[in-house]
Amino acid sequence: MSVRKRKWATASGEAREAWIVDYSDHEGDRCIKTFAKKRDADAFAAIATVEISQGIHTPASKTITVAEAGEDWIKTAEANHLERTTIDEYRRHLDLHIVPRLGRTKLADLSVPMVRAFEDALLADKRSQSLVRKIRVSLGSIIADAQERGHVSRNVVRELRSRRKRGKEKRAERRQKGKLRVGADIPAxxxxxxxxxxxxxxxxxxxxxxxxxxxxxxxxxxxxxxxxxxxxxxxxxxxxxxxxxxxxxxxxxxxxxxxxxxxxxxxxxxxxxxxxxxxxxxxxxxxxxxxxxxxxxxxxxxxxxxxxxxxxxxxxxxxxxxxxxxxxxxxxxxxxxxxxxxxxxxxxxxxxxxxxxxxxxxxxxxxxxxxxxxxxxxxxxxxxxxxFPGGDDSERLADAEGKLWGQG
The missing domain is CATH 1.10.443.10 (Intergrase catalytic core)
Incomplete structure (x- = not known):
């Protein structure tokens, strides 16, 4: 596996350069991937080297797009006879949110920063925390289904989730929604x-x-x-x-x-x-x-x-x-x-x-x-x-306080 710098000139004479990662995958096929920065090329080369040694690397040229993987995922849900309402929700997540922003992206090109940017874009469009979480779960399921089909080796959504504190998002959602109130959410x-x-x-x-x-x-x-x-x-x-x-x-x-x-x-x-x-x-x-x-x-x-x-x-x-x-x-x-x-x-x-x-x-x-x-x-x-009703312990508190102050 080699990382080298490539320079060339456009038709108009403008100088261009990029960093090339030239390598062979675990099947012996030659693969080339281009990066704008050397550090990105080096990072990819390091990860690809480990994946190739484990036999799990999937070159971008051999993978499919997020949109194509999404359609496979829907077919899997239908084959498993999931409820129509569940499949309908999956379809809405795919067609309304995932495909418009990530549909053309190759699975192998997806990264943790890209998924995070995807979430930020949904939140900027006034989507609720709860909906964004559900859409991200659907994206993770799409990639997991593609993993089983051999289209991609990593599930970047799972990597994103592993970096977050367990339960933190659900607590944030509860704070955003607030508690149910009589006269507002519950009829009096x-x-x-x-x-x-x-x-x-x-x-x-x-x-x-x-x-x-x-x-x-x-x-x-x-x-x-x-x-x-x-x-x-x-x-x-x-x-x-x-x-x-x-x-x-x-x-x-x-x-x-x-x-x-x-x-x-x-x-x-x-x-x-x-x-x-x-x-x-x-x-x-x-x-x-x-x-x-x-x-x-x-x-x-x-x-x-x-x-x-x-x-x-x-x-x-x-x-x-x-x-x-x-x-x-x-x-x-x-x-x-x-x-x-x-x-x-x-x-x-x-x-x-x-x-x-x-x-x-x-x-x-x-x-x-x-x-x-x-x-x-x-x-x-x-x-x-x-x-649930809470007990009124004010008298017991006053009595206990008095004992601590030497008045009991």
Missing amino acids: PTEIRALIEATEEGQFQALFLVGIFVGLRASELRGLRWEDVDLKKRELHVVQRANIHGDIGSPKSEAGHRTVPITPKLAAVLTKWKLASKKSDLGVVFSTRTGAVLDHANLMQRSWWPLQLKAGVTKPVLDESGRPKCDEDGRPMVQAKYSGLHCWRHFFASWCINRVADGGLELPAKVVQARLGHSSITVTMDTYGHL
Whole structure:
């Protein structure tokens, strides 16, 4: 392997120079790689020498681009029969973020600084820390898939990750998001009462009540079957869910398979709905007029948001400068306060956690974890730990302080 300087002149007579690394790979084929600086050429030569001796070096001329590797990665995901929603997310990461910035780059030319610059560019485009992390994970998976196919020897994303403190990014994300707040992320009990009073008998009333008193995920609500609802024992079994495409599948994790008790009034509402509802071929509790799985977006736009407007659970519509907007008659414009359905699950969690004196159930953390179907207690405590009531130890603190001061 040799590193040498090459000089030449352009057609216009302009002098140029570059550093050439001339070597043979582990298959005996001659390879040449050009660098603008000698230090970069020397660094590449040192790494290539070790890789060639280990039989893992892949010259840039024999590798493929990031875009081509991305397509192979998608095919692998499809061959492994991953969920459509997962493959759709992979496709968005690839087409919207990875290919536009790195698509033409050869895998062998990728470096840790390039990946870091890629992350910085995403953050500069106002992408959230959480999204950037997911996109980087997808890029790492693309390279890992290409490694298995023999297209590249190193996974620079893994090298980037190894240099970072474990858990540092997740802590930064949590700081950025902040803790869930009642009245902002979690409907307050007064708002829930107003919403319950505003609901009319029928499918959405039953769906809404199951959401706030059982805490199912939106996908679990939409995939719930009558055979999994035991009205006599007043309990509900979570054994399946429906993804955003309406495909039926297993819960998110093993812990997602669970049994949750239901309240007497909710059991009465479900009994009435069962008698009034049309039988679905899928056997689901909540369905369209044709018996299909309910569409998530339609639930929000046609039922959830109008219910909030009816119940007065609203927030002002703001203009670009953050000031409240008014309609043509000068009246303040309002919109539904809670955009998604996940706030129902947040309320259920807070209801389980709150003290009995405050209208809650005051359940232990492990019970809350089981009812929510979280994979670990860490997930429960990271999300809702701040809601658990803390003891008032002011009197004990004062007493202990007095003893230290010699007053006890």
